[in-house]
Amino acid sequence: MCGIVGYLGKKEKKEILLDGLQELEYRGYDSAGIAVIKDRKLNHFKAIGKLKNLREKTRDFSSEGFGISIGHTRWATHGKPTELNAHPHLGQYSYVVHNGIIENYQALKKELQEDGAVFLSQTDTETIVHLFEKYHQTSNDPFDAFQKTIERLEGAYATLLITEAAPDTIFFAKNGSPMLIGFEEEDVYFASSDTPIIGKATEVYYLEDREYGYAKKGEVALFDAQGSKSFQKQTLPTDKAMAQKDGYRFFMEKEIYEQSSVISDTMIGRINDEQIHFDELESDFFDGIDAIKICACGTSYHAALASSYLFERFAKVRCDIEIASEFRYKEPLLDDKTLFITISQSGETADTLEALKMAKRAGLKSLSICNVDNSSIVRESDAAILTRAGIEKGVASTKAFATQAMVLWMLSLYLADKRQMISREQKMIEIDAMRRTPKALIVTEALHGKLHRLSKRYLHGHGFFFIGRDIFYPLALEGALKLKEISYLHAEGYPAGEMKHGPIALADSELFTIALMPKTLHYDKIKSNVEELSARDATILAISPEPFELADDFIQTLQSTHPMLEFFEMMVITQILALEISIRLGNDVDMPRNLAKSVTVE
Ligand code: AGP
Numbered sequence: 283m284c285g286i287v288g289y290l291g292k293k294e295k296k297e298i299l300l301d302g303l304q305e306l307e308y309r310g311y312d313s314a315g316i317a318v319i320k321d322r323k324l325n326h327f328k329a330i331g332k333l334k335n336l337r338e339k340t341r342d343f344s345s346e347g348f349g350i351s352i353g354h355t356r357w358a359t360h361g362k363p364t365e366l367n368a369h370p371h372l373g374q375y376s377y378v379v380h381n382g383i384i385e386n387y388q389a390l391k392k393e394l395q396e397d398g399a400v401f402l403s404q405t406d407t408e409t410i411v412h413l414f415e416k417y418h419q420t421s422n423d424p425f426d427a428f429q430k431t432i433e434r435l436e437g438a439y440a441t442l443l444i445t446e447a448a449p450d451t452i453f454f455a456k457n458g459s460p461m462l463i464g465f466e467e468e469d470v471y472f473a474s475s476d477t478p479i480i481g482k483a484t485e486v487y488y489l490e491d492r493e494y495g496y497a498k499k500g501e502v503a504l505f506d507a508q509g510s511k512s513f514q515k516q517t518l519p520t521d522k523a524m525a526q527k528d529g530y531r532f533f534m535e536k537e538i539y540e541q542s543s544v545i546s547d548t549m550i551g552r553i554n555d556e557q558i559h560f561d562e563l564e565s566d567f568f569d570g571i572d573a574i575k576i577c578a579c580g581t582s583y584h585a586a587l588a589s590s591y592l593f594e595r596f597a598k599v600r601c602d603i604e605i606a607s608e609f610r611y612k613e614p615l616l617d618d619k620t621l622f623i624t625i626s627q628s629g630e631t632a633d634t635l636e637a638l639k640m641a642k643r644a645g646l647k648s649l650s651i652c653n654v655d656n657s658s659i660v661r662e663s664d665a666a667i668l669t670r671a672g673i674e675k676g677v678a679s680t681k682a683f684a685t686q687a688m689v690l691w692m693l694s695l696y697l698a699d700k701r702q703m704i705s706r707e708q709k710m711i712e713i714d715a716m717r718r719t720p721k722a723l724i725v726t727e728a729l730h731g732k733l734h735r736l737s738k739r740y741l742h743g744h745g746f747f748f749i750g751r752d753i754f755y756p757l758a759l760e761g762a763l764k765l766k767e768i769s770y771l772h773a774e775g776y777p778a779g780e781m782k783h784g785p786i787a788l789a790d791s792e793l794f795t796i797a798l799m800p801k802t803l804h805y806d807k808i809k810s811n812v813e814e815l816s817a818r819d820a821t822i823l824a825i826s827p828e829p830f831e832l833a834d835d836f837i838q839t840l841q842s843t844h845p846m847l848e849f850f851e852m853m854v855i856t857q858i859l860a861l862e863i864s865i866r867l868g869n870d871v872d873m874p875r876n877l878a879k880s881v882t883v884e
Contacts, residue, residue, distance in 0.1 A: 284369070284381040285355040286461065288442045288452050288472030290497050295320070295345040298471075299353035300337055302478030305526075306355055307333055312363030312656055313356045316340065317370040317377040320349030322449045326377060328368040348499065350452050352442045352472075354379035357672070358655040367403045373411040376418075376445035380407040381474060382438030382459035383550045390434065410435070414443060424448040425496055428455070429505075432494055437550060440489075442472055448498075455494035458546075462488045463502065465515060470497040476519060477526050485515040532871040534676030534768070538857045541684045542723035545850075547670040548685045549692070553713060556706070558696040562667050563649075568700050571621045571647065573600040577609050577637040578625040579881070581679040581763060582686060586625050587756035588849070589690035596698035596712075606633035609640075616644040624650045625690075627674060627682035628880040629657020638662050651689050653682050667693070677877045678767045680857050683760060684850065688719065691846060715844035722842070722850040729837075730858055736823070736835055737862035743792045743821070746773035748856065749781060750798035751808050753849055758798055761856030768864035768874045778811035789818035796856065797833075799826035800848035801841065825852050 285306025289298045299316045314336045315328035325343065329335035333355060345351065354369035370377035384390070387406035390413060395401065399412040413434060417427035424447045432439075438458030444451070454461065454472060464471035464483025471479040476486065487504075493511070495504040504511045530536035552559055574593055576586040586603045593601035604614075606624075610633060616622075622641035626634050629652040638648055638659060650663035653671045660666040669685035695712050698704035704712075740746075746765060748758035759775030766773045776785060778797070789795075797812045799805060805828065816822055816832040824833035827841045827848075837855055842848045864871050 284357050285474045286379050286381050286440055286442060286472065287353045287474075287478050288351065288379075288454070289469070290350045290452055290499070291469035292346070292348050293469065295349055295351035296340055296343055298482070299351055300333065300340070302471075302473055303333055303336075303353050303355045305477040306474055312358050313365065313368035314354060315368045315370050315379075316351060316353040317444060318345045318349055318351040319444055319446065319449045320345050320347060322446065324375075324377070324446055326370060326372070328365050328370075330363055330365055330368065348450075350444050350450060352377065352379045352444055352452065354381075358668075362404070363656050367405050369407060371403060371405065371408040371411050373399075373415040375447060376411050376414055376443060378407060378411040378414070378441060378443045380410060380439055380441040381461075382440060382457075383547070384409060384435055384439060385437035385551045386435070406437075410439075410441060411443065414445070418445070418447055424451065425453070428453040428496070429494070432457075438547070440474065451496050451498040453494075453496045454489070456489040457491045462486050463497070463513075464518060465502075468500060470502055472497075475526075475528070480518060480520060483518055486518040487513045487515050531865070532676065532861070534678055534680060534871050535861055537674055537676050537681045538854060538861065539725050540672070541681045541854065542720045542725075544671050544681050545684055545688055545723055546720050547672070548688045549716060549719075550670075552692060553716060556710065556713065558692045558699065558713070560667055560693070560696060562665055564665075567647075567649075567665060568621070568697060571599075571619060573602070573620040574623060575616075575620050575641075575646075576601065576603045576623040576625060577606045577634060577641075578603075579606050579631050579633055581683045581760060582625040582627060582631075582634070584756045584760040584763065585683055585686035585690060586623075587759070588687055588753045589694060591753050592691055592694035593697065596694045596704055596708075597701055598703045599697065599701065604637075606631070606637040609637045616641060616646055618645045618647070620646055622646040622648045624648070624659055624663065625652070625686055626650065626657075626659050627653045627669075627671075627679055627686070629654040629659040630880045630882050631659070632882050635659050635662065651686060651693075653685070674879075676872045677874055677879050678764055678860070678871075680764075684723065684853065687849070687853075688716070692716065711844070715846055718844075718847060719850055722840070722847045723854055725854055725858065729855070732837065733855065733858045734862050736837075737859060737866055739835070740794055740823075740859075740863055741866055743794050744772070745788065746771060746794045746796060747781070747785065747788075747820075748773060748775045748796045748798070749778040749808075749811065750775075751778050751804045751811075753845060754798040754800055754803065754808075754852070757849055757853055757856070758796075760853070761796060761798075761860070764857055764860040765863065767877060768860055768869055768871050769867055770869065770875070771863070778808045781811060782814060786814065786818060789815055789820040791819050791821055793820045795820045795822050796859070797822055797824045797826075798852050799824055799828065799830065800845055800852070801827045802843065802848055803845045825855055
């Protein structure tokens with residue numbers, strides 16, 4: 283989500299930090315900052331927008347000779363992209379950078395303010411530096427103060443802290459967000475991933491959760507809950523392009539695998555005990571609203587369509603979905619009791635943005651669900667919920683879809699609760715299922731291997747039908763879109779019950795049917811629909827927890843207790859199937875022909 287770089291040594295620190303942050307800019311680019319202590323003197327610079335603005339600001343600054351330094355490129359989660367909210371955050375004599383989300387920051391902030399701390403930013407991160415200085419003022423021992431600080435933090439963090447109280451030391455800690463330490467003779471590097479330190483450090487140590495420590499000239503110390511530890515260093519890879527993809531062949535592949543962890547980022551701080559919380563929404567946001575209209579394009583439209591089942595089922599609110607490019611010219615009837623939701627990964631899709639402007643002109647309240655803070659759609663909306671998927675590089679959207687689906691599921695529950703339409707028991711079932719989602723998104727070696735083997739049988743034919751019912755119908759649409767985008771094979775998503783009203787005429791052995799057959803939702807109905815296709819000799823790939831004897835190929839999923847868990851598991855399967863078919867066909871998986879990541883034209 284954000285990128286961190288740190289350096290301790292004699293080289294020009296500014297250049298190491300800026301070059302490192304450049305490599306991490308894909309993790310966030312709404313602001314950036316650096317802090318350097320050299321000859322006991324602290325310097326810091328921050329700039330909003332892309333890194334080039336920070337480069338410009340630091341043009342006349344140089345920092346040769348031994349010193350310590352930290353840098354950060356931000357992707358806003360708490361607080362707008364302003365200079366005050368940019369990292370490093372300052373206490374009275376210390377600076378901190380942080381990637382992750384401190385879940386208990388509000389309670390900590392209140393406590394610190396009562397003790398007299400003055401907060402300059404709206405971020406959760408600033409609590410870390412004030413907490414550190416509070417403990418330091420009583421113990422006068424910087425490392426002891428740092429230990430006490432991280433003991434108080436709940437949530438995810440990778441953090442570096444420097445202080446004038448220990449001007450030759452960088453303190454570090456990691457839990458839930460990535461961080462590594464690079465070594466080269468006396469030089470020590472920190473970074474969120476390999477790429478900033480490739481070509482600089484020769485050895486690396488990837489920090490584990492709940493490890494922390496300090497680095498100073500000639501000494502790097504590592505600890506965990508059991509006490510002091512030794513480093514198991516590895517040789518650092520030398521291929522930068524490979525390192526950016528974390529060893530995966532394509533960004534899309536990396537992003538599919540990442541879904542299990544980014545979905546936790548989407549949920550963090552939003553599911554507390556028995557409630558769903560959205561800090562982004564005022565408590566009266568839904569007052570006076572009696573219907574929802576959602577507008578989006580492509581994958582985001584599919585997420586919207588899936589959510590319409592959930593909004594009506596849980597919150598008992600009418601929910602209509604429209605493709606943005608159609609909505610714009612249909613002269614829609616709009617009324618101001620309808621909440622207008624737009625969904626967009628990029629926040630820049632022209633049709634979605636124009637649909638939003640139209641709805642606003644008609645006086646509708648608006649909410650956007652988006653992955654890019656400060657994007658045009660976010661700025662245009664009355665409120666925005668960020669999906670926190672991190673930057674998605676593959677043109678074919680994967681983790682953006684997963685995180686949109688999660689936000690919408692949470693929002694439907696949030697609204698159901700507000701409208702008192704859901705029992706406590708049902709709410710607990712949903713929340714429990716949400717917490718189990720990261721597991722449903724794990725890609726096992728066995729699954730990927732099976733899909734790889736199976737893909738060789740699906741490189742020809744006269745078309746694919748992905749079929750499903752209920753929320754699995756939008757998932758079928760999304761599965762077909764993924765396959766079309768990167769394999770260039772013709773694929774359609776269809777409601778399973780609708781096949782007999784026409785498309786079944788296409789059925790023969792060269793028609794490939796990918797059947798989404800969840801056990802928790804209408805299993806018998808979809809089974810009959812698939813049997814009808816099998817009777818016409820269609821080739822069936824069944825995805826289901828239940829063995830299905832008529833299937834030509836079969837992927838067995840877990841016996842889940844909740845439809846959304848089956849939804850996410852089947853989503854991953856369709857994504858990997860598309861990926862493997864595309865690879866076998868020799869296509870450019872990340873940059874498929876004729877497509878762009880952000881469609882800013884009508
Ligand atoms: C997804 O794989 C596609 N590349 C495309 O359909 C995309 O979802 C669509 O263009 C909408 O983009 P947005 O989410 O950025 O608005």
